[in-house]
Every structure is written in structure tokens, then in C-alpha cells.
Amino acid sequence: MAARMEDISGKLAAEHQAIELLVIAPSLSMVNELASMLRNAGIAVHPRQIQDLEQLTDTLSANCCDLILAVGDPDHSDIHATIGALRQSDSDAILIYLSELDDRANPVVEIIGQGVADIVNPDNKLHLQHVVRREYHNLMIRRQLEEARNELAATELRCTTLMECSHDAIAYVHDGMHIRANPVYLQLFGYIDEEELADVPLLDLIEPDELPKVKKFMRRLPSLADETPLDTQCRNTNGKSFQARMEFSPAHMDGEPCTQITIRDQGNT
Template sequence: MPSSRSSDNKTVHALMLDPSSNDAEQTLNILRNSGLAVRATQVVNEDELTDALARQSWDIFLAKESCPQLPVTKAQEIIQHSGRDIPAILISDDFNAAKVSEAFDNGFQSLIPEDDAHLLETHVHRELHHLEDRRRRKQAEAQLNEAEKRCELLLANSRDAIAYIHEGMHIYANKSYLELFGFTSWDELECMPIMDMIAPAHHESFKDFLRQQSRTPNEMPYDFVGVESNGTHFDGSLSLSKASYDGEACIQVLIALRGNDEQELQEKLKELSNVDALTGLATRELLLTNLTEVINNAANNELNAALAYIEVDQFDEWETKLGLKASDEIRLSVADWLMEVATEQDTIARIGDHTFALLRSETDKEDFKTVCDKLLQSFSERLIEANKQTISGTLSIGVCIINEQSPDAEQVVYDAHAAANRAETGGGNRVRIFEDAVDGVSTDKQQKEALRQIQEAMETGRAHLLFQPIVKLHGDSQEFFQVLLRIRDEKDEPVPVSQLFPVTQGT
């Protein structure tokens, strides 16, 4: 199999249309044996499919044609109507060219013969890889959009006069540029030729400068006499460079203002770099700086602190359904809510596309767990307005407790992220505290899954004790009992002892 299986290290949520539980389990075993950690939900009718789509997001849809209550074409129509990006694979005992074409027409990505396990495995891995590529592209587009907003913010706050021109006409100018030439609004300057900003005596030399720049671009300055809107002249120096504005190639014009306080400008840029352009929260960089300080305080003063890694469970679903503009509205709403519930000592940061963090100094494990439980309750009750729709959702929160033994800031964030992943794979809407045996990188994949089952069973009441009498045939008649720990999985099925206890003994 190809090495590009990007889904091997995380849980795959599979939605299965299959009338037979045994056949569905056999399909799951094929995928699990190929290295995928699969969690599946079986549906057999339209109501179950609709409920499953409303409950969570899915990574793959596997459909058998033999389901009498819900035709595969109807099921695929429901999924497509939901607006979800869920790759669909049809499994059929009728495999021929016409059937493949029909499956494609109905929106399926693949048609697999029922008896070809290898082909099923290959196509599932391929579709998961393509899905991850699409999600990464969407995330990259969001990050690009955020970077562009940051650039616009930097341009707007720059004390240097900066403008963009296309075919000699102004298409953008910042406030400093407008003020330099005596304009009060962009409307006065829009589409005005840059030649009108240069004194007539310098027109020829400026044209020569433009021709030279087109042949051998460089940032050598050009000294000129500028003309303000009221006709007043001033001496200036400009430089040109290639740029892009709104996806269109253009030229950036930069006019350095005399008497600039370079230190003040650098401080302004540093301040802006610490603030998320969309939400106004702290950036990841500022969080790491503050987190490093908190870790040092914990080491020197034995003061515990905690970091919460916060993810919105339904964000991908909302973004797919409501669009990118709505996703920004959701991020802003989450940021506003965090600022409402945070205390003055907290650092609130946006550290990912839809990932936030809350850093609190001077707290302990139990108090902070209570705080995070209250965050879950508060967010689940909050109504969010996005794209003219009212929605509500849940969070997955991973917590890393900071003490004198804590590693560096990056590792603390990574550990909190690992705990958040456990909260999300457990169904979301829950808080999980980082446990090295369960979340740590030193534990292999099989051990991690077994330890996760033990942890989840203890937290959800699925662990229980059995007492077995021990009777001595000779000697002391005192009563003895062997105590056995047993757990049940998410389906309330007993987990084999051999699957669990070698792991616990090894830790």
C-alpha cells in the first residue's frame, strides 16, 4: 500500500449502509487490519442516516446495495443534500463497466466488488487521502485569507506611504499615502494615474525609471518632486516592487516619510504581530511567550498553572454547510464568548483555524477541571448567528497541568492537543486531562487504543469489579476473594482480558 496514508494515525469515522451487522463488521475488520483506526455507525433506513449526519461529521460512507429500506441512490442524495464532503464508496456484487458508470453518475467515488477486500482497502485509503488533501487546502485558504487580512492591517497602520498601481492607475493606497498627497478619502484617489502625483518636470525621468524597472527590477529609490491635491510641491523618494493585490499582479509604490521613528514603527509592528487579525485574541506566538513565563514561575515558585486546548466539535460541518464567510462569524463568536468567560489573569489565544487556548496561572487540577466543565455547559447553551442562521454546538477540551516538572511551552501545547484529541474521539463535548500513559508519544498504537478504552471505561462507568471466592482445601478457613477488573466497550460488549492487561502490566 502507498506510504501516503495520512489517516493511519487518527480515528476514521465511517458511516455504513448495510443490512447485515455481520457483513458490516467484516468490512470494518478489513479496514482495521489495513492499519486504520475505524469507528463506525451502521444505518439501515433514512431516519437513521439523517440522525447520523446531524450528530457528527464523517470521513467515509460505505454503502451496500442490498439494503431494502434505503436505496443507495436515495442515501447518496441525502448526503449530497446535506452539503457534507463525505467520500462515498459503493460495494456491490454486480461489477461491470455500466455499473461503474452508474455509480459515478450517482456521486459515488468508487464501485467495489463485494469479494475484493484488497480493492476496498486501497480505495478507502485513497479517498481518505484525498479528503485530507481537500481539508488541508481549505485550511490553507483560510490561513491565506487571515494572512491577507494581517497584511492589510499592517499596511493600514504603516507610517510609510504605500500604494498599489496597475497599468499606471492607483488601485489601493494606505492612510499615510492619502495624507501625504493631501487626500481625505480613497474615493478622491481611486483610478488616478500615478503620473498625476509627479511634478511635470519629472515626468520624463520617471518614465525612464519605470522602463528601467521593467527591464531590471530593483528597489533603488527614485528622487522626485510630488504634487499634493492642492498643487503644493514636496520633495520625496519612492521605490517600486512587484506585488499582488486581490489576486492581480501590480506594482507596490513605497514612499518613505522623512523623520520616521523607526523604533516606534517596529514596536507597532510587534504589537500587531501579537494580535490575531480576525478575532483580536492573542496569537500562538504570544501564547507561547506567556506560557514559557508561566512554566518558569511554576519551576521557581511551585505554583501550578493549566492550559486548555479548545476545539469546536462541529466546526468542519458548519464550514461545509454554511460557507467560509460564516466560519469567520463563528470564530468571532467563539472569541467573544471566551473573552466573556475568561478572567483577567487568563491568556486567551487563537492558535489554529478553529482552535483556541486558555492559559490560567495559579490554579490546580481539580479547580481547572471544574472551570472547563463549566465552559462546556456555557458554550452548549450559547446561540451563534452565522450566515443568517442560528446554531449551537459543543467543545472538546484538552487540559495540560503545568507544574515544576513541565517541559517547554511547545510540548505543553502538544500534550494539551493530545488530550483534546482523546476528548474528540470519545464523542466530543467533554474535558480530558493529559495522561502520559494514554496520550504520550512513547506508547505504541495498540497500547494507546487499549489504554484509551480503560480510561474511557473508568470515566463513563463501564468498568466494574468481579469478586471470585478462593477456597483453601486445607488449613485456614478465613474467607479470601480474587478481585477481577473487567470493562465493556462503547457497544457494551466485554473487552477480552488478553487485549487489556498485558498493556496495564507494561505501564
């Protein structure tokens, strides 16, 4: 664990990323002391003191912070207000509570259950440094994952738009079953809409005599290059057969892996 945390710290230093740090504390000297302690451990921070709930709410609305260090008060009333403000905001900042609470005390379980990432005794500098590194690392992973999800959603939207406007017959298949198809594909095989095609196996659109060849080809798909073509005989809902060229390529639909199939009626080329 120690080696992993040192590796994380090294990555943060190498990337020259400074943690945008909010410190809820009664005095600026306390803020500077905490910032100095973290910097001495090789953790770059941009600290900012927060003195009241209104200032915290405004700062969270600007969405310009990574971690929040909240210095505990005797009756722990301020931490509940801080938790409430964080919950009501769109911020993904991580809240760490600095308090001398006994780990066995009921307030610890209650506060962590409400959304505090961890409770640290402010006198335990090594523990606080460890928690700051860990929570910032976890925050970066979550943000990168969210960014990847957004990029994937945007890519899928572009693919869907292109598919709908394409002059080629295009469908998406998962485990051999249709999950999406564009209007040209539906028309080619004689289906009214996607609902009618849903759960129809791809092999149902292949002439029976061609099935062994198509099955063998599909078993080899993972080892083949993208858009590998297959010439075969397909048939529509009326039983009419036509010569087709099928091209297969890996794709994603709704975040799940699937296969994109493009079919061209060779009789119309």
C-alpha cells in the same frame, strides 16, 4: 500508480491518522468484516455502523466522519437517500458505494454523476483498499487547501485592517497598476477615493526625470530583499513634486500575488 498509493499508505500510517469511517450496512458483522479487511491492509479506521437515514443525518450534522461506505441494496434505493442526506449536510465526507453493479450499467453512471466518489464490488478487496486510500488522501488534500485558504483570508483581513489604520501611505500594485490604497496614500497623492485611483499606473505618480531609475529598480525587484527602499521624486495630482522613500515587498490581495508599496514623504520627516 502502485508506488504512489504505497507512498500515500505509508504517510497515513506514519501520521497515525485513523479514518473516521461510517458504514451503512444491515449487520454489525459486515461492518467488522470491512474494518478488519482495511486494517489488514495497513489502513487505520474507526468504524461506525449506520442503520437508518435518521442516524446518518445526525452523524453528518456532527461533522465527524471522513469516508462513508454504503453497502448496496437490490434496487439501489438506499444509495439515493444517502446521496440526498450528504448533499443537504455541511459534511465533506466522501461516499463510496459497495455494489456488484456492472460498470457498463446505466445506474453506475447515474449514481456517480450524483456525487458518489466510486462504486466498488465488495468482493474485490484490493480495489476497495485502493479506493479508500485514494479518496482519503484526496480528502486530506482538500481539507489542507481549505485550511490554507482560510488562513490566507484571515491574514489578508489583518493586513487590510492594519493598512487602513496605518500612518504610512500604503498601496497594493499588480502589474504596475493600483488595486488598493489606504486613506493616507490617497491623501498624499490627491485622490478622493480608491475608485479614482483604480487602474492608475504607479509610474504616473513618479516625476518623468525619475522614471528610468524607477523602472530599472522595479525590474530588479524579484532579486532584491523585502522592503528594499528607493529614494525618488513623486508628484501628486496637482503636479506638486516631493521627495519620497518607497519600500517594496511581496504580498497577496484576494488570493493573488501583488506588491505592497509604502511611501514616505521625506519632506515631512
